Amino acid sequence: MSPSEPLFACDLTRLSAADKERLIRTSREIFAQASEVKELPDGFALGFPQASPELLAKLCGFIASDRLCCGFIRHELVSEPHGGTTWLRLTGEPGVKEVIRADVIERMRSSQGAPSPG
Helix, strand or coil, X not given: CCCCCCCCCCCHXXXXXXXXXXXXXXXXXXXXXXXXXXXXCCEEEXXXXXXXXXXXXXXXXXXXXXXXXXXXXXXXXXXXXXXXXXXXXXXXXXXXXXXXXXXXXXXXXXXXXXXXXX
């Protein structure tokens, strides 16, 4: 890697031990509930149809914590109108998509019944 290339690595030292454990637990819970994964040019979108208020709160909590240790990821939460799907978009500059694929998408695939990007 040249000095001009950005480093995309999560820095979990930015979280307390309790916050780190909460982020890991919340990540597992929300990723298991994603029913759809869309590959985007610069990342991925995880779909949650008819997300409950509790799930929306968990998604917001995930973003609040994950942005501290993974500041290179753009986090977006989009709720479609008329009770449609809620999307967690994880995107970023060139190179970030591969980190998201390795860290999030591959972990989802290895868990039971995880959706594949489509």
